[in-house]
Amino acid sequence: MRIRVKADGHTIFLPIPSCLLFNPLSALLVCKFAAPHVAALSGLTYAQTRALMHGLSRARRKLRGEPLVDVKGGNGEQVYVIL
Amino acid sequence: MVAERLGISPQAVSKWENDTSCPDIMLLPQIAKLYDTSIDALLNEKPQPVVSVIPAEKRKSTDDMILRIIVNSSSGDVVRVNLPIILVKTALEIGLSMPQVSGNEALQNIDLEKVLLLVDRGLVGKLVEVQTAEGDMVEIVVE
Structure with a gap:
């Protein structure tokens, strides 16, 4: 996964290896620690998190470098998330 | 990956992404x-996609299609979420709703299952x- 943030003339590029994100341990961490604090993920079980990660992993191949999320703020800030 | 497929350097693609150069x-x-x-x-x-019905013999697999959610807010923010249909199906199977998938409350009454049925x-x-x-404009485009 690659996250790119452009704001105030600065660019932050954060490459994260997919193997660090899409693995059973990450799924456990997400459902135990992140999900209770994120409204969109509340109530997500370990099995559901694993299924979602599997879906994201398959989606990565379908997007072929296209951003999953592309945000362009009215003030010129930009955020891209590429799987 | 894009650079490899086009036979050019990753730096060139990076320049396109950063708006410092354009493709030849x-x-x-x-x-x-x-x-x-x-x-x-x-x-x-700004391509203006129109709704069309693809004949069964010319249709590609829905798993190869992408559902694009485009939000143009009144404050000038533009958010584009590109969700492969395969990911939307997974999200539906595990019980996530449209606002959870899209991150936009304006789509809370959109029935994703019906959208997928149309696709x-x-x-x-x-x-x-x-x-x-x-004043926000929200669009769902399937390509």
Whole structure:
């Protein structure tokens, strides 16, 4: 996964290896620690998190470098998330 | 991956992404083929997709299609979420709702299963267009 943030003339590029994100341990961490604090993920079980990660992993191949999320703020800030 | 497929350096692609340079015109046919689109669509800043029904024999697998959620807010922010249908199906299977998938509350009454049913029947293009009371414009386009 690659996250790119452009704001105030600065660019932050954060490459994260997919193997660090899409693995059973990450799924456990997400459902135990992140999900209770994120409204969109509340109530997500370990099995559901694993299924979602599997879906994201398959989606990565379908997007072929296209951003999953592309945000362009009215003030010129930009955020891209590429799987 | 894009650089490899086009036979150019990753640095060149990086420059395109950062708006510091543009692709060579001779690469446009290859780029259009890579993203399964037309050169016209690449050159138009705001393509206007129309709804159309693809005949069964010409349809590609829904798993290869992408559902694009485009939000133009009244404050000038533009958010584009590109969700492969395969990911939307997974999200539905595990019980996530539209606002959870799209991150936008304006889509809370959109039934994703019905949208996918339309896609299964060959409908592509701009399937949903919602204008909120706050002036935000939300579109769902299937390509």
